[in-house]
Amino acid sequence: MWWHTATMAGISLAFGGLLSNLEVYLIEEFNIKSISAAKIFNMVNGLVSILPIGAAILADSFLGCYSVIWFSSLISSLGMLLITLTAAFSKLRPPPCQSTGSNNLCTDPTRLQLGVLYLSLALAVLGMSGNRFTLAPMGAYQFDKPKHQGIFFNWYIFVIYTCLIISTTAIVYVQNNVSWAWGFGISTAANALGLLLFVLGTRFYRQLKPQGSPFARLARVVIAAIRNRGVKLSKNPEDYCQDIETKTPTLPTKFFRVLNRAAIKSTQGDVANHEITGSVRKSWKFCAVTEVEDFKNLxxxxxxxxxxxxxxxxxxxxxxxxxxxxxxxxxxxxxxxxxxxxxxxxxxxxxxxxxxxxxxxxxxxxxxxxxxxxxxxxxxxxxxxxxxxxxxxxxxxxxxxxxxxxxxxxxxxxxxxxxxxxxxxxxxxxxxxxxxxxxxxxxxxxxxxxxxxxxxxxxxxxxxxxxxxxxxxxxxxxxxxxxxxxxxxxxxxxxxxxxxxxxxxxxxxxxxxxxxxxxxxxxxxxxxxxxxxxxxxxxx
Missing domain, CATH: 1.20.1250.20 (MFS general substrate transporter like domains)
Known part of the structure; x- marks a missing residue:
């Protein structure tokens, strides 16, 4: 599993190398006002934390963890390369501020310069979002025993925090005291190396195929409840659709009773006297009691x-x-x-x-x-x-x-x-x-x-x-x-x-x-x- 660990390390170093000093980079190199730079910093961090939910849905539903990880790593590498170019070439940045006593005369960045900056951030954020919370479940898939999975998660957290400490000290020091181009270049190289090692380790991975979106089950509960809104509720467990694994019929709970109609058997006969099987489960006309209760728990x-x-x-x-x-x-x-x-x-x-x-x-x-x-x-x-x-x-x-x-x-x-x-x-x-x-x-x-x-x-x-x-x-x-x-x-x-x-x-x-x-x-x-x-x- 050292391939997977090396991938996590490379991506985590790139992530920390970009975000740890981003606010200072915007202020000192792009002449962006301090409060505006703080807001951009918050926006980037917000996107990196919100977009993983979309990557998780893609991995579970359509592409699988492996495809999401390598494609996201490629996108983040392109974004890091582009932001490195903004640091390396002065034409991609506004000229430095000129100090005149108690004031600084600063030139605002042009639309082109801002466009390149925002494009690089967008690519980096999109790619890193696809990796952050997808590497963990894929790593856990490689182990059968819960004990070994627990050890993996411990190392996963350890690697992330260790790389964060390295990026906020060593890489930030290079950015501030050597050059921004070298600092971002190290992060870009770490991201690319992580991608390379991940691809080289392909034959060692146990890959889990997409199982279909779990959120479709939740959506079916709402749709089925709306479609059956005119059906009367029953106190007989036999009148409700049960999961095939359920041995004893159960009643749905009284909490949020309006959703219970999603599990009641249709009066039109299309599910009457049928247990929910793999093919019928995809129906949007009814749900199992367990699915309704899962929705209520959420x-x-x-x-x-x-x-x-x-x-x-x-x-x-x-x-x-x-x-x-x-x-x-x-x-x-x-x-x-x-x-x-x-x-x-x-x-x-x-x-x-x-x-x-x-x-x-x-x-x-x-x-x-x-x-x-x-x-x-x-x-x-x-x-x-x-x-x-x-x-x-x-x-x-x-x-x-x-x-x-x-x-x-x-x-x-x-x-x-x-x-x-x-x-x-x-x-x-x-x-x-x-x-x-x-x-x-x-x-x-x-x-x-x-x-x-x-x-x-x-x-x-x-x-x-x-x-x-x-x-x-x-x-x-x-x-x-x-x-x-x-x-x-x-x-x-x-x-x-x-x-x-x-x-x-x-x-x-x-x-x-x-x-x-x-x-x-x-x-x-x-x-x-x-x-x-x-x-x-x-x-x-």
Missing amino acids: IKLLPLWTSALLVSVPLAIQMSMGILQALTMDRHLGHNFQIPAASVAVFLSISTCITVCFTDRVLMPVWSKFAPRPMTPLQRIGIGHLVDVLSMAALALVEVRRLKIARSHNLQDQVNAVVPMSIFWLVPSLALAGMGEAFHFPGHIAFYYQEFPMYLKSTSTAVVSLSIGIAFYMGNALIDAIRRSTDWLPDNINKGRLDNVFWVITILGGVNFCYFLVCASLYKYKTVENVVDDDSVNKA
């Missing part, structure tokens, strides 16, 4: 899924605005070395890795020893919610201090002025954010994997990615709303009140935490016995 998950949106908004804001903060802070480590602004994200990644290891090796064993029941996925998510709120409060306090120092040195009117305050003041809030992610991100994956219908297991992780992607766009919408109604977010953040933005997000996070507690207290697992600890999740 409806029950919606409130908890919506609570996950505001969990990711602080992370999205912290990633984009944190880079803007870092650009205006003292980033020196010693006399000769300066930490790249984009590298501050490495503290979040390191914190996440450490917390995951601590949770797996220390917290969970101690919890299992002294607690009457294992820690549930919802409990892990709740801890992550709370820690995320604390991280935003810590970031707001740091920004209060940074602005105070900027005003005491009369730096608020100077463009891109560096405040004499160490970048390491950001570490506590980033460490807290990493701890929160180490709790709620695996918690969400475990929860959805456990509660989703069996035929949707392979796309449960894409649902988590979808919530993260939407959160980036919610972050952009929040930034727009604040800029329209207040003066807190000028392009020169030394003149603004970024601390107020962080306090608003902290309050929203607190309200969302309360909303989550209500949803979690009302939610009932499909079966209590299915609530498992982390070891069981890793073996699933």
